[in-house]
Amino acid sequence: MKNHAHDSIGCCCSDKVHREIRNRLFIAEEKTDQLIEFYKRKITDAIQTDRTEDRLTAFNLLPYKRNEVFTATIITKLSSFQLEDETGNRIDFEVLEKEVIDPGLIDRQIVHYGNYDPFYKYTVQLKDTIPAMGYKTYFILEGENSMDHSFKEVNTIETDFYSISVNKNGTLKIFDKQTNELFDQVLLLENGGDDGDEYDYSPLLGEKLIYSHDVEAKSIVRQNKYGGEITISLCLPVPSDLEARKNGETDCxxxxxxxxTVAKSKPILHIHAEIENYAKDHRLRVLVPTKIASRVSFADNQFGLIKRGVFDEAMGVWEKEGWSERPDAIYPMLSFVGLANDNRGVFVLTNSTREYEIVGDKFDTIAITLFRSIGVLGKEELIRRPGRPSGIKLPTPDSQMIGKLELDFAITTYAGTFDGVKIARIGKEYTTKIETYNKIPYDAMKLNPSGIHTPANFSLLEEIGETVGVISTLKKAEKEDALVLRLYNPSEQGVNVKMKGAQQASEVNLNETYLHSLDVEQGTFTLFIKPNEVKTVQLK
Structure with missing residues (x-):
């Protein structure tokens, strides 16, 4: 919460303050990650079973079953193993990576007593159905198995939804089998000068933008039975700073x-970006063409959906009327943004960068900001914001973003009319991956038994019926021995959400104050949610 002050949350601060913000976020994230790991371990340790083998538990944090490909880490001394579920069914998997680990990194007591035999750390890929708001346990058995992968280098990745190949410049060519549309030059880079400050982007007047049309990229394209993966490396020549840019030099x-990565049976391209920036005072964006000429974009905000014009009509009057800032259509999103018509849609999902603009002669291309590089807290007389500086004119060299940056986003498409609930749920799935925990006999931190017995497979809550609502959170009630479930409806029609798994249910407000009881029959209750409404339910 210390990082939510007005300028801190917007990164409009000195380098010294920003370093404090970054450190607080690191500590908060580390504590959260370790708490999640702790409870995954507690649940897995408490599983009541006669089996003595090591275990792998997969957790699904959404209220419906998920049948999809996921990756997991397995640490063992076994050079070959098999996976079985509780009923003895063998589970197929492929090994993506194998790494030798010093036993002292697992538990120092192992090497303390002279055992230096190495452990192996496997990254495996498998596909299975994980229970709704629950988990499933697998047992790791010693046995002969092919500890390899079936990846083969190909020119084109073929999935149930797409044919994907790589152009010479590192962009993608994607044929959508649902809509018979071909998208070319996907992930084209756009670079331009940024004469702004930490508050506002500001372009250079009359500059010619730089694109990655003509770069020579290196790529590796592989496919296995679960899907495909592509690695692309490219170097985009850019000016080193504003002066070099004004002089037309590309010296950096x-x-x-x-x-x-793309799964065989799911229409989502997952993209992890590693960016090394050496230049100053510029903006880098990635372009996703959609072939959908648009007047509006669709993006998510808190508990809902926002429809924005791709062009602000006030652009024609802002100077005449003396506005303090030019109203460019550069907007934020939380987890997705896209364009849609009556027949199809193209959306970008994100778990990192959250700024977009719809560009192109027909407003048919989604431009996602990867990063801005600037060196001043506040600047005066910007092109987009004439007059005084928004903040003090203080040098902030750290905000030039020199060095390495990692980002995660994805691209998805669909056929049919736009459905706000459907795309919101796809975005929620993207940001809510299947978690796993690997239990082995060794652990540096010893825990006392919890005294609680948990089953090998479990489902807490399950949504019944068609796609109708979006989960915001499931949490412990603040003052009662109960759970709080929060749902919202980002569509333009009212919906009935039906949930199974409760003995008692009552509607409460955001402060968890009782409003009224809900009828529960055979563990199932129904909740009506109006368009763009948030509902909170307390469950026992």
């Missing part, structure tokens, strides 16, 4: 590495 570069 930005190095970009894309790692793209």
């Amino acid at each position: 570069s930005v190095d970009v590495k894309w790692h793209i």
Whole structure:
């Protein structure tokens, strides 16, 4: 909460303050990650079973079953193993990576008593159905198995939804089998000067933007039975600073590495970006063409959906009327933004960068800001904001973003009319991956038994019926021995959400104050949610 002050949350601060903000976020994230790991371990340790083998538990944090590909880490001394579920069914998997680990990194007591036999750390890929708002346990058995992968280098990745290949410049060519549309030059880079400050982007007048059309990229394209992966490396020549840009010099570069994964049976391209920036005072964006000429964009905000014009009509009057800032259509999103018509849609999902603009002669391309590089807290007389500086004119060299940056986003498409609930749920799935925990006999931190017995497979709550609502959170009630479930409806029609798994249910407000009881029949209750409404339910 210390980082939510007005200027702190907007990164409009000195380098010294920003370093404090970054450190607080690191500590908060580390504590959260370790708490999650702790409770995954407590649940897995408490599983009541006669089996003695090591375990792998997969957790699904959404209220419906998920049948999809996921990756997991397994640490063992076994050079070959098999996976079985509780009923003895063998689970197929492929090994993506194998790494030798010093036993002292697992538990120092192992080497303390002279055992230096190494452990192996496997990254495995598998596909299975994980229970709704629950988990499933697998047992790791010694046995002969192919500890390898079936990846083969290909020119084109073929999935149930897409055909994907790589152009010479590192962009993608994607054929959508749902809509018979071909998208070319996907992930084209756009670079331009940024004469702004920490508050506002400001372009250079009359400059010619730099694109990655003509770069020479290196790529590796592979496919296995679960899907495909693409690694692309490219170097985009750019000016080193504003002066070099004004002089038309490209004496510096930005190095970009894309790692793209796509499952065989799911229409989402996951993109991990590693960016090495060496230049100052510029903005780097990635372009996603949609072939959908648009007047509005669709993005998510808190508990809902916002529809924005791709062009602000006030652009024609802002100077005449003396506005303090030009109303460019550069907007934020939380987890997705996209364009849609009556027949199809193209959306970008994100778990990192959250700024977009719809560009192109027909407003048919989504431009996602990867980063801005600037060196001043506040500047006066900007192109987009004439007059006084928004903040003090203080040098902030750290905000030039020199060095390495990692980002995660994704691209998805669909056929049919726009459905706000459907795309919001896809965005929620993207930001809520299947978590795993690997239990082995060794652990540096010893825990006392919890005294609680948990089953090998479990489902707490399950949504019944068609796609109708979006979960915001499931949490412990603040003052009662109960759970709080919060849902919202980002559509333009009222919906009935039906949930199974409660003995008692009552509607409460955001402060968890009782409003009225809900009928529960055979563990199931129904909740009506109006368009763009948030509902909170307390469960026992």
